[in-house]
Amino acid sequence: MSLDKILSISGKPGLHKLVTQTRTGFVAESxxxxxxxxxxxxxxxxxxxxxxxxxxxxxxxxxxxxxxIQTKENGEKTSVKHKDDKLKLEEYFFEVLPNYDEDRVYASDIKKVIQWYNLLHDHGITDFSEPKENKETEESAAE
Incomplete structure (x- = not known):
């Protein structure tokens, strides 16, 4: 399953999988x-x-x-937990993405990224490569 079908819904914890669309919205599975x-x-x-x-x-x-993160952790879950202290989370994220903007990426954002990565890992969603349609579109546009 690709990240195109994984949702973060305001007011609901964790991540959700898009199941189907309805007339007034959609059905999501936690x-x-x-x-x-x-x-x-x-x-x-x-x-x-x-x-x-x-x-x-x-x-x-x-x-x-x-x-x-997957490369750093050799395909395993993160070595830090999303509930670790702010300094530990920021040090870890700096190792993963050394040039992240510390003024605009908050500790709460880092917590979410780590929590989401581990949740996806638990559910076997580990293919983070770009979808093939996007790559083909970009290559066509470059020609």
């Missing part, structure tokens, strides 16, 4: 407990494939940050 819920269109929802992390030069897509 990765934490497997419960399904209906979400209306007015709810603030973020698709993981659309999230990026600020660096000093550019915005790095979350999938790239997850890939860097």
């Amino acid at each position: 990765l934490l407990d497997g419960k399904r819920s209906t979400v209306n269109m007015r709810t603030n929802v973020s698709v993981l494939s659309e999230i990026a992390i600020y660096t000093l030069e550019e915005e790095v897509p979350l999938r790239e940050v997850f890939s860097k």
Whole structure:
């Protein structure tokens, strides 16, 4: 499953998998407990494939940050927990993404990234490569 179907829903803990669309919104399944819920269109929802992390030069897509964590941890879960203290989280994130913008990426953001990575890892969602359609589109545009 790609990050295009994984959602962060405002007011609901953890991550959710998009199950199906309805007339008034969509049905999502929690990765934490497997419960399904209906979400209306007015709810603030973020698709993981659309999230990026600020660096000093550019915005790095979350999938790239997850890939860097995966490489650092040799495919395992993170060596730090999302509930560790702020300094430990920032040191870890600096190792993963050394040029992240410390003024715009808060400890709460780092906690979410670590928590989300571990949750995805638990559910076997470990392919953080870019979808093939996007690569083909970019190559066509470059020609």
